[in-house]
Amino acid sequence: MRAIVSACLLGAPVRYDGGSKLNAAVAELASKLEVIRVCPEGSSGLPVPRPPAEQRDGRVWLQDGTDVTLQFEHGADIAFEAARRSGAPLAVLKAKSPSCGVHLIYDGTYTGRVIKGEGVLARRLEKEGICVVTEKTVESCKPSVEHPVAIVLGSGLGHLGQLVKPVRRIDYHDIEGFPQSARPIAGHSFEATVGSIDDVPVIVYPGRIHLYQGYSAAEVTSLVRHAFRLGCRDIIFACATGAVPGNAHKGLGIITDQINLTGRNPLADWDELRDVDTPFVDMSTAYSPYLRTIARGVADDLGIAVEEGVLAGVLGPSFETPAEVAALGKLGVSYTGMSTVNEVIMARALGMNVLGLTLAANDAGAADTTHETVLAEAKKHGSDFESLVRGVLHLL
Structure with a gap:
């Protein structure tokens, strides 16, 4: 079985701050599957480290006020194409992320508050009919x-x-x-x-x-x-x-x-x-x-x-x-x-x-x-x- 997985959940240092979000439950699941690692933000060419990004009014902004919507969409397109070619029926993405968030995303105030919404990549994958979950679901079912x-x-x-x-x-x-x-x-x-x-x-x-x-x-x-x-x-x-x-x-x-x-x-x-x-x-x-x-x-x-x-x-x-x-x-x-x-x-x-x-x-x-x-x-x-x-x- 194949699955798309956010690279940061598997320990890759690709987050905005240069760190990762290694998740033990996701890593264990990935060890039993054929995994396609994705990172839309990394694929977009944005530098690491950089200011954090959140969605607001349908666009993606860095905390310093830079509009990076086009970069996020470009990175999501690259990750989506990799997912589509793989035929993977499942994606496990980083919760709340502006690119990978599923049903909940950060609200654009950079305060940690969340609102209903989908990440740029998550939205594309769901439209394709791929089952998209976050690490929280994998942890809950373990x-x-x-x-x-x-x-x-x-x-x-x-x-x-x-x-x-x-x-x-x-x-x-x-x-x-x-x-x-x-x-x-x-x-x-x-x-x-x-x-x-x-x-x-x-x-x-x-x-x-x-x-x-x-x-x-x-x-x-x-x-x-x-x-x-x-x-x-x-x-x-x-x-x-x-x-x-x-x-x-x-x-x-x-x-x-x-x-x-x-x-x-x-x-x-x-x-x-x-x-x-x-x-x-x-x-x-x-x-x-x-x-x-x-x-x-x-x-x-x-x-x-x-x-x-x-x-x-x-x-x-x-x-x-x-x-x-x-x-x-x-x-x-x-x-x-x-x-x-x-x-x-x-x-x-x-x-x-x-x-x-x-x-x-x-x-x-x-x-x-x-x-x-x-x-x-x-x-x-x-x-x-x-x-x-x-x-x-x-x-x-």
Whole structure:
């Protein structure tokens, strides 16, 4: 996998003051990737050292009042062309910089205050469709013993838990908010494993409960809150789904967005959820673009066939009618399933980074689909699913 990375984050002394901003998390990620180093300011021909630069009124100014907009644009053009030629799907740029800032930039007063905006290079890369993040995102997604990766598995995918080198196990019935009466359906297990996969700290939940079993949205999302309390910042949801004909095929998929058609929302009971600050949660990027890009890069490198698309969460337990599938297709839905959407809402309410993976085990609306055929299809893709998850964990 290739990535564009700001040279200063890798230790190059190219900043205005002649220094760098070496970032350990970015350097570790870069060691596992094919990296294209960029520095728009250096490519522009501006001297080092020089006065600091910030954007103001759509232009770039040095602190001494010199307008360097043309130089920054020239440097950004050089860096952008290098990025375009590389075909890299990901860029990690220096936060707040007038050339590399992503969503936030210094406000032109040279006081350290920031405003909404994009750096000159960042804007070009985003327009090209490249996933652009700062070092803050890489740091946020980096696992550790204090911040293990949570992995919640769906029907037929629980065998991933066998890869865990265990430290301890937790019975779901010991988890706060999980219903004591719950018993696992076929393809699920109710014992979480805390440990590591390939030396990456993880907590694996090899099963879940569903709304269609009569449980509340708060109960269904109890595993997410448990993972959060154990320090997890990243959470991978895996689920079995049906592929909507014309929009997706059977096989592995990366979830890009969701439509909640269950009629439930765990935040409707938010007064009982002490970990949640507010029920009014921004869902504009429910599934982390950074984690999605990492997953796509891993799949491409390993030659694993993976599609991408929108998940519609339905109540179930009956499978969809042909008319329902036709309607979902017109809504732009690729996958339909009976889990995950409420869990993702809860994870975002807790500020967690979400990656959604699915196994489309049947064509939605097809005749003769049963829970047993879903489990059988999951078994066929088990090896690729494990390789994909292990690859993502390795890059994190």
